[in-house]
Amino acid sequence: MSDTPRLTCDIDDNQIATVTLNRADKLNAIDMAMFQAVNQLTKRLKNDKSVRAVIVRANGSDFCSGLDVKSLLTNRNDALKLLFKWWPTLPNDAQRFSIGWREIPCPVIFAIHGRCWGGGLQLASGGDFRIASPEANFSIMEAKWGLIPDMGGALAFRELMRQDHTLEMAMTAKVIDADTAKEYGLLTKIADDPYATAYDLALECINRSPDILAANKKLYHRTWWSSPGKALCLETWYQIKVALGKNRAIAARRERTPEDKPSYTKRQFK
Template structure:
């Protein structure tokens, strides 16, 4: 276990890097310390070849309840110009975290329970997979505070649920449970609260023992899908396939298929 800061804990075991948001006394609300530590934790993972998958979770009773409202309140005392500069800079740092998550070559799993609101919601959207406990409660919450979403929430949401549902979720700030989140396409799996850790570990191990280059190229292709023409994307797919064909894992996958056995991927 490596405590990056009091608010972020990083654990790496058997190829799985688990990042724990660790401000349980305030439902892991985001403050400047957590913001700094989270970015410092995520960015180096992309260069760590020993890390095959990343898990993002929250300590205590919640995943993340959004930004720290008490800090927001303190900023109300700032003159308008200073307030604008403060929140503009904070939003840029939040955006950098979202970009870092998407740019990681490794799959990223959100393991969610309890409250998932505001930037916590945006973080889940930014992850590649999301597994949630049945007791999770979701809300974007931003408009309820009189502010618009950040962290990529309004970019991911319409792509996942469609424009009209996205508008409803983002503007009405209604709460909904894990079952509804699954129906909307926001979650991959729902499990009982006491089974969340085991289910997350099982999914993470499955990815960690997968073909690392193929997974990374697949993630990159999916990231690029909405910003390319079909012709451009077909070319990217061909390049990625050819690159994967040079790996040991490709030879292993073909041999395992022909010999009717389970492949043993090494990430090479």
């Protein structure tokens, strides 16, 4: 195993965290060390109230070529560790690789270039936004290896794509281009410089209260497929919580005095 860290994470003066996949020599293919690094980082970012937005990008020619099949499928113990669950409805380590980003209470933006295949696509589908370069391409690649997508794809793909498009990609392992991926709903935007565009979007988001960013994310993740009653209940409850917070008053002052904007306090919404 290489001593090179699988991820780097840098937080700048705007409290925007840039996470970089760092296995360029293997096209950022996902091995056990990559699973562990991502899952540890998402837990840490989830609990860091000072982080305002997260951007995920990759070093090298490709965002992520998918699973490191040689590394993982030849090691039965690693495969069992990834699939093991304490309870059937709780995520295992393979699924946390994608859905862990959903639990971070701030915007998570993926900046994608080159190949985004298999587990790489499921990883990116766990974010709130996906911005890709025009030459990027995408595939639910698991069918090539006689497998199904099992890293949270059952959640993410149903929210992003029509069922027939998801089935077509999962059953054929076909590769689609960026325009098709945007048509299918997998992409938010296509941009020549995905990271710069992602950073501009992050700046737009952090101009707003960190509490409303967290509340909106939690509200729509919890109610997108819920009953109308639950959606209306949580909408009211979360509104009360953010309205009583310090950042609601700060947001109002920022709008009234744009020439002298006070800074927001750290996120309080849970």
